[in-house]
Amino acid sequence: MTTHHKEMFEHIIKELHKVVIGQDEMIEEVIIALLCNGNALLEGYPGLAKTLTINTISKVIDLKFSRIQNTPDLMPSDITGTYIISEERGKRSFKFQPGPIFANLVLADEINRATPKSQSAFLEAMQEKQVTVGNSTFKLEEPFFILATQNPIEQEGTYPLPEAQADRFLLKIKMGYPSEEEELQIVKQYTENKSVSEPKKILDKSRLLKLQELTKNMPLADDLRKAAVKIVIATRKNKELFMFGASPRASMALVLAAKARALIKGRAHVSGEDIKTMALPVLRHRVILSFEAERQGLDVDAAINKIIK
Amino acid sequence: MKTKKLINEVKLGIYKIRFFNAFLGSSVIFLTTYLILMLLNLPTLAISLTIATLFFITEIVIMSKTGPFLEVEKKYSVLFEKLRTVKDTIKMDNELINQLRDEVKKNIKKVVDIGDFIDFRKVLSRVLFIFFVSFLIILIASLNIKLLDAEDLIDRSQGLIQDFNNKITKEREKLQVVNSQNELQMHFKKLALTAGIGGGDTEGEDIFGNIEIIQLGNEKINIEISPTDFEVSVDNFNPPERRNFLDKPYEDDVFSDNSFGFEENIPQKRQEIVKRYFKKLAEN
Numbered sequence: 334m335t336t337h338h339k340e341m342f343e344h345i346i347k348e349l350h351k352v353v354i355g356q357d358e359m360i361e362e363v364i365i366a367l368l369c370n371g372n373a374l375l376e377g378y379p380g381l382a383k384t385l386t387i388n389t390i391s392k393v394i395d396l397k398f399s400r401i402q403n404t405p406d407l408m409p410s411d412i413t414g415t416y417i418i419s420e421e422r423g424k425r426s427f428k429f430q431p432g433p434i435f436a437n438l439v440l441a442d443e444i445n446r447a448t449p450k451s452q453s454a455f456l457e458a459m460q461e462k463q464v465t466v467g468n469s470t471f472k473l474e475e476p477f478f479i480l481a482t483q484n485p486i487e488q489e490g491t492y493p494l495p496e497a498q499a500d501r502f503l504l505k506i507k508m509g510y511p512s513e514e515e516e517l518q519i520v521k522q523y524t525e526n527k528s529v530s531e532p533k534k535i536l537d538k539s540r541l542l543k544l545q546e547l548t549k550n551m552p553l554a555d556d557l558r559k560a561a562v563k564i565v566i567a568t569r570k571n572k573e574l575f576m577f578g579a580s581p582r583a584s585m586a587l588v589l590a591a592k593a594r595a596l597i598k599g600r601a602h603v604s605g606e607d608i609k610t611m612a613l614p615v616l617r618h619r620v621i622l623s624f625e626a627e628r629q630g631l632d633v634d635a636a637i638n639k640i641i642k
Numbered sequence: 643m644k645t646k647k648l649i650n651e652v653k654l655g656i657y658k659i660r661f662f663n664a665f666l667g668s669s670v671i672f673l674t675t676y677l678i679l680m681l682l683n684l685p686t687l688a689i690s691l692t693i694a695t696l697f698f699i700t701e702i703v704i705m706s707k708t709g710p711f712l713e714v715e716k717k718y719s720v721l722f723e724k725l726r727t728v729k730d731t732i733k734m735d736n737e738l739i740n741q742l743r744d745e746v747k748k749n750i751k752k753v754v755d756i757g758d759f760i761d762f763r764k765v766l767s768r769v770l771f772i773f774f775v776s777f778l779i780i781l782i783a784s785l786n787i788k789l790l791d792a793e794d795l796i797d798r799s800q801g802l803i804q805d806f807n808n809k810i811t812k813e814r815e816k817l818q819v820v821n822s823q824n825e826l827q828m829h830f831k832k833l834a835l836t837a838g839i840g841g842g843d844t845e846g847e848d849i850f851g852n853i854e855i856i857q858l859g860n861e862k863i864n865i866e867i868s869p870t871d872f873e874v875s876v877d878n879f880n881p882p883e884r885r886n887f888l889d890k891p892y893e894d895d896v897f898s899d900n901s902f903g904f905e906e907n908i909p910q911k912r913q914e915i916v917k918r919y920f921k922k923l924a925e926n
Contacts, residue, residue: 550737552727552731552739554727555730557723557726601745603723
């Protein structure tokens with residue numbers, strides 16, 4: 334059964350690779366976020382196919398996709414939707430016009446360019462999977478994910494995500510530059526007069542929901558659960574490395590992400606390696622480095638790695 | 643076979659091996675200690691049994707720190723993390739767990755052999771050692787060989803310690819006597835001063851006599867005379883000496899005159915002081 338799942342995920346990745354060259358780790362982590370029914374924040378320099386990857390994923394999984402390009406003048410109603418006056422048979426009434434948040438997969442591009450007011454419009458949707466406009470609350474269709482991107486450079490005129498909002502992202506996925514070989518392949522694929530083959534649909538909504546259920550059912554040994562919690566607690570206790578540690582939400586996220594990784598890898602149990610691997614994307618946006626760690630020239634990933642070891 | 647039963651079997655097998663190893667190890671310790679104690683002529687059974695029991699408990703505690711399943715997983719990489727997961731999710735039931743259980747069951751039956759956990763070389767060397775030490779014990783016991791009489795050594799050292807203690811006590815007592823003498827002297831000097839005799843330093847000393855005699859008071863003195871001085875040897879005798887006796891009972895120059903009483907040559911004033919002193923003593 335798990336072999337079958339492994340083959341299926343390999344197939345999805347293969348389809349994604351038709352469009353996106355390289356970025357295996359990022360693709361795997363985005364799928365993990367989808368399996369955990371969580372949101373992901375993709376951070377990388379411009380031109381690393383962040384938007385393209387998310388767009389392609391929506392095609393492979395057959396999800397209703399929408400994109401919100403965040404700008405400083407973006408209003409919350411541009412995200413959630415608003416009431417408009419509609420006229421039917423001479424009668425005028427207010428009708429709710431759903432915003433782009435009403436989709437299965439929402440790409441919040443350059444989320445740190447939106448004002449805190451607009452960023453907060455995502456909060457309820459991300460955590461509660463619902464949107465409140467005026468006095469009405471609208472349930473969002475399952476599955477619902479927000480995949481946001483942000484640029485680590487050009488910080489002028491940006492609004493860094495508040496801690497509360499950053500904590501609502503299951504994973505913070507860092508994207509690196511492709512290797513020389515991969516870059517060569519990218520150049521070849523997109524500079525020749527050759528049409529890029531369209532990715533096939535591999536999954537549908539109902540199948541994805543079943544996979545999410547299966548992820549939660551992934552068996553986990555008590556020792557490993559303890560190890561995961563210990564890692565998160567260590568971020569709170571180690572004041573030499575972290576000024577602020579991760580919350581219990583991070584413990585839940587770490588265990589769930591490890592389960593999803595085990596499913597992708599075709600295993601019927603979570604391994605210690607799953608926990609170690611997922612600790613970085615789960616914790617890196619939930620901790621704040623101490624002055625001492627910064628003085629030592631450590632970045633967040635290096636500090637987390639110190640704890641894992 | 644049910645997964646739970648199979649897992650319990652594995653656990654029981656590991657516990658049995660651990661117990662056996664600890665028992666064998668403590669047997670080696672017991673016999674070695676017994677042999678050493680026997681050669682030193684010390685109480686054997688109680689000490690060696692205590693040491694062996696402590697060793698056994700320590701071994702069991704150390705072994706139990708590593709869970710039995712982790713030990714199995716370390717031995718068979720194909721079961722790594724799976725066995726513990728199955729053990730911890732034994733009450734749960736879903737398709738993934740069932741798949742894992744089937745996989746673990748299959749692997750346990752296929753690869754796990756409890757015999758793999760027995761280090762035969764180690765066991766054999768221990769058993770041989772036990773045989774050898776047992777033989778030595780019997781031999782030494784039959785020949786009554788002792789390298790050192792530690793019991794006698796302990797007795798002697800205890801005697802030495804006691805002698806030393808006695809010496810120290812005596813020295814202390816002496817010191818106390820000296821101290822009390824000094825205190826007494828000070829007391830007499832005070833008395834002399836209150837009685838208005840001299841400056842209290844040297845003037846009154848001659849009239850109070852020797853301070854050590856005063857101090858002795860009513861205490862009993864045990865004098866032991868060496869009985870060897872009074873031994874009468876029958877073998878050692880001489881023939882009686884011939885003696886010439888005088889005709890008269892006394893020599894001519896020996897005579898008696900009118901007697902006179904001994905009169906102490908103490909001035910009248912000082913006599914009164916002495917009287918007052920003893921009177922005060924009596925009052926105290």
